[in-house]
Amino acid sequence: MQYDGKYKVFDNNKINTYPLSTRSNKVTLDDLIKPGDIDNVVIDLPDKICSDIETIARAIVSCRKSDKPVVLFTGAHLIKNGLGPLLADLVRRGLVTLVAGNCATAIHDFELALIGQTSENVPDALSKGRFGMAYEFAYINCALSIGNKYKLGCGESLGRMMCDEDFRKEVLALTGKVNSALNFSYSLASVLSACYENEVPFTVHVGIGTDVIDQHPSFDGEAKGGCSGRDFLIYTNEITKLTNGGVLLNIGSAVTGPEVLLKAVSIAANAGTVPNNIITADFDLRVHEPKAMGDESKEGYYFRDQKSILTRIPQAFNGKGFYIQGDQKQTFPLLYKKIVEQL
Numbered sequence: 001m002q003y004d005g006k007y008k009v010f011d012n013n014k015i016n017t018y019p020l021s022t023r024s025n026k027v028t029l030d031d032l033i034k035p036g037d038i039d040n041v042v043i044d045l046p047d048k049i050c051s052d053i054e055t056i057a058r059a060i061v062s063c064r065k066s067d068k069p070v071v072l073f074t075g076a077h078l079i080k081n082g083l084g085p086l087l088a089d090l091v092r093r094g095l096v097t098l099v100a101g102n103c104a105t106a107i108h109d110f111e112l113a114l115i116g117q118t119s120e121n122v123p124d125a126l127s128k129g130r131f132g133m134a135y136e137f138a139y140i141n142c143a144l145s146i147g148n149k150y151k152l153g154c155g156e157s158l159g160r161m162m163c164d165e166d167f168r169k170e171v172l173a174l175t176g177k178v179n180s181a182l183n184f185s186y187s188l189a190s191v192l193s194a195c196y197e198n199e200v201p202f203t204v205h206v207g208i209g210t211d212v213i214d215q216h217p218s219f220d221g222e223a224k225g226g227c228s229g230r231d232f233l234i235y236t237n238e239i240t241k242l243t244n245g246g247v248l249l250n251i252g253s254a255v256t257g258p259e260v261l262l263k264a265v266s267i268a269a270n271a272g273t274v275p276n277n278i279i280t281a282d283f284d285l286r287v288h289e290p291k292a293m294g295d296e297s298k299e300g301y302y303f304r305d306q307k308s309i310l311t312r313i314p315q316a317f318n319g320k321g322f323y324i325q326g327d328q329k330q331t332f333p334l335l336y337k338k339i340v341e342q343l
Contacts, residue, residue, distance in 0.1 A: 001221055012217045020134035024124055025117040032082040032112075032189055033333060035089045038340075041333045045326050052281075052322045053331065057338035059279045060095060060247050069097045069238055069246040073257035076104035079191070080119045081329050084109060086336040088194035095339060098238045099155075099195055100231075102256045103206040103224075106158055106192060107213065110140060113162055113190035114183075132212030139182060141218035142174040143167075148223035153231035154204035159196025162187050175218070201238065203231035205260050236264040242275035242317075250309045251283045252328055258308035265313055278319035282309040283331050288323040 003009045033041060043050075060070050078087065090096045111118040114136060125131040140158065146167065147157025160167045162184045172178050187193040195202035206228040208214065208221050239261070242248075250257045265275055282305050292300030293311045300306060310321035324331050 001219070012215070012219070015133065015215065015217055016129075017133050017135035017138075017216070018130065020111065020136040021115055023117075023130075023134055024121040025111075026119040026121060027080055027082060027112075027117060029112075029116045029186065029189065032085050033329075034085045035336075035340075038086070038333055038337050041330070041337075043330050043334050045330055045334065049324055049326055049331070050334065052324060053335050054338045056247070056249075056279065056281050056322055056324075057335055057342055060339055061342040063245060063247050063279075064095050064097075066245075068244060069241045070095060070249070071098045071100065071235075071238055071246070072096050072249040072251065073100040073253055073261065074105055074250075075252040075254070075257070076102060076108050077252050078328060078332065079105055079108040079112065083328065083332050084112065084191050085189055086333060088189070088191045090336065090339065091191065091194045091198055091200050093343075094198075096200065097241075098201045098203065098235065099191060100203045100205060100235055100257070100260065102253070103154070103204055103211040103213070103228075106154065106202075106204045107137075107140065107211060109190050109192050110158060113187045113193060114185075116186040116189070132215050134212075137213045137216055138175050138218040139171055140213050141216060141220060141223075142171045144223040144227050145174060145218075145220050146170050148220070148226045151230065152227060153201070153234055154206065154224070154227040155192060155195065155202030155231060157227055158204075159192045159202060162190060162193045163196050201231075201234050203235040204228055205232060205235075205256055232260065232264075235260065236267050239264040239275065240268045240271065240273035242268070242278055243273055245277040245279075246275075247279045247281070248309070248313075249281050249283070250305055251332060253305065254284070255304050258304040261313065262308045265317065269317075275313075275317040275319070278314065278317055279322070280309050280314050280319055281322040281324055282306060283324045283326075283328055285325065285327065288325060 108118045143161040289300045292298035314321040
């Protein structure tokens, strides 16, 4: 990026990269939980949690039969924990109307689709100056630059790179690798790909300086911000459809998911499309203390997911919030299983 101000900036042309295929990763295709594996997942959760998950599953199926929205915001660990194929299957079945995540969510999904592995061994790479320095992140940056040129969102740009050969050729041309191959051989494991192919929005809500793609000479903050800004408007448009009910799921996102939803419901209400009779659910590991939500002296007051997803938003819009405490490697597969059973 060009800078013409009065301060000194880092010259990112000094960056040295390496092939992603040579990186040490913690997650491979063998670690993924596929729909056919669901009966082999050992579930050990309290009865109350199991009952609440079943209630949420019934609500999801009921809402989709009535053409009401089901919106799922996830942190990156759902992908890192191998649960992406389950979410992709829900997308293909038409049971989720919008998937959202932070940029790390999309990056892990991209890595799995490209090389069948993800989750860099950070302690091993950090001291060597190699963390986040795989060359292939240039493909993401260039996809966003091209997407910004066409006025697309982040998720659509990345999904299109995976699924559209002509778009992929533009990405390669921008990276200077026009004669190279860019094959997403493992796209069946990709939520981005499933969303693009099934015309379900995947919206990506980013920060600047928060992601490994920002470390590269190909990084374009204007493109990243522009594409993500459009994704926020796509996301908000989906929230305006909640006037007669719907389901909002937050899977392991402590700050970004709750904050994006809080702003989107406020916009929807301001525009006259007030959410009503909604079901919200927050999946996380921490203890939930409802009394702490109104007490600024309690640490729980500052847990944005619990305060927004479980308290403020359902109270404001005639809804009901569920807190699903537990390891998402168990809670999300159980939700998937109960949804499929309801079908």
